[in-house]
Amino acid sequence: MLFENTLSRALLCVALAVVAGPLFADTVWLKNGDRLSGTIKLFDGGKLVLETDYGGTIALDWKKVATLQSDQELLVKQDEVTGERAKSLQAAEAGKVTLVNGEAPKTVELASIEQLMKPRPLVEDFVWKGNVDLGLDYKRAEKDTDDYDVDFKTKARHGRWRHNAEGGYNREKQNNVVTTDNWDAEYALDRFLDEHWFWQGRLGYRRDKIEDVSSQRTIGTGPGYQFWDDELGAFSLASLVNRNDYEYADGGNNDFYSLGLKWDYNRYLVGRSVELFTNGEVGKPIGSDTDYELDAEAGLRYKVTDWASLNVKAEKNLVSGAEAGELDETRYSVGFGVGW
Structure with a gap:
């Protein structure tokens, strides 16, 4: 019985790891149909920086991105001064992304986004x-x-x-x-x-x-x-x-x-x-x-x-x-x- 309980717990941990692993990975869909997974580090200067475990750090041309999703909390800036915290990003139709911030989700054009970054304490875009x-x-x-x-x-x-x-x-x-x-x-x-x-x-x-x-x-x-x-x-x-x-x-x-x-x-x-x-x-x-x-x-x-x-x-x-x-x-x- 003890062996069975231990085995069950081990299998449960493995199952949770398999299921939860992809949930923490960000996903980027490109306009050519490719899909890349990793961790979004930053978007600035027309480049989306994606950190992967299979290709290191990759800089993607923002104009080639169709949509993306992320479970991270990110600061989304649509101009040089103001920004909006998004608790997560959800994929939308090509050329758009949905911001989930605790209120009603808002879908915006990718072309309107100037920066994506992890929010900093005190001064968010610092x-x-x-x-x-x-x-x-x-x-x-x-x-x-x-x-x-x-x-x-x-x-x-x-x-x-x-x-x-x-x-x-x-x-x-x-x-x-x-x-x-x-x-x-x-x-x-x-x-x-x-x-x-x-x-x-x-x-x-x-x-x-x-x-x-x-x-x-x-x-x-x-x-x-x-x-x-x-x-x-x-x-x-x-x-x-x-x-x-x-x-x-x-x-x-x-x-x-x-x-x-x-x-x-x-x-x-x-x-x-x-x-x-x-x-x-x-x-x-x-x-x-x-x-x-x-x-x-x-x-x-x-x-x-x-x-x-x-x-x-x-x-x-x-x-x-x-x-x-x-x-x-x-x-x-x-x-x-x-x-x-």
């Missing part, structure tokens, strides 16, 4: 992501040096606003003598005018205890274009007019204007386990003999867990045609990071 990298740098310039480096970068978006913050600290020693000791920070605020175009304003500051330029302050503004920004990566360009103020270690100062082009690109590969990234700025001072300036980095991150990663990157700092002499410096680093 999206925050970033990373902190710690590393040992291996630098090859006029002299070979080793140094320790800490960098952070984060973005937070709500509605038409996006906040960007980044910074770092670098300290180098050569033959027990401190050769580099500096830190920098930058904050930029983006106001989206539509799905892609935005206007950016930024503030930047750099402090150096070793070099002749002891501090740099930058204020800039200008238009930008967001090509895409979804669960698989992002790419944006911004063109800025900057005012730069330099203070020197001997007490002197200088200020000038410049034109700059910033880029920010990242892309997840191999089922979101590897991230390729590059960002930086190239600029041309106005009324200066300097040809151009370049400050850029590129690298790879390998996700060890959902939050931990290993990284390898290269940084390039180049000033061409400067009155005081040209600068061409490259730094390579490997390290450990955390992300969210």
Whole structure:
């Protein structure tokens, strides 16, 4: 009798698992007749991101979707500002989906939906992501040096606003003598005018205890274009007019204007386990003999867990045609990071 009861309970658990399993899987029907199951992670920028156990993370063209269903609670946004919580989504006729929110179900056109996402606490459409990298740098310039480096970068978006913050600290020693000791920070605020175009304003500051330029302050503004920004990566360009103020270690100062082009690109590969990234700025001072300036980095991150990663990157700092002499410096680093 005991064996029979145990066997019955085991069979019941298996049956419940078989029946309940598909209930928690989201389903997407495509216009060509295909049906995909998985977990809907996000819809933004014209791409529906579906996480599957058979093909990893898949980005589907929203225009190819006929309808879909989900048992998740999702925030459905039909414009940039307001959104509606749906306790679940039910399949409807081609080109539509039904929102179930506890009241009378409402069927809407897929074309009217601009975003789908898991609602966040407090601010439902708040999206925050970033990373902190710690590393040992291996630098090859006029002299070979080793140094320790800490960098952070984060973005937070709500509605038409996006906040960007980044910074770092670098300290180098050569033959027990401190050769580099500096830190920098930058904050930029983006106001989206539509799905892609935005206007950016930024503030930047750099402090150096070793070099002749002891501090740099930058204020800039200008238009930008967001090509895409979804669960698989992002790419944006911004063109800025900057005012730069330099203070020197001997007490002197200088200020000038410049034109700059910033880029920010990242892309997840191999089922979101590897991230390729590059960002930086190239600029041309106005009324200066300097040809151009370049400050850029590129690298790879390998996700060890959902939050931990290993990284390898290269940084390039180049000033061409400067009155005081040209600068061409490259730094390579490997390290450990955390992300969210």
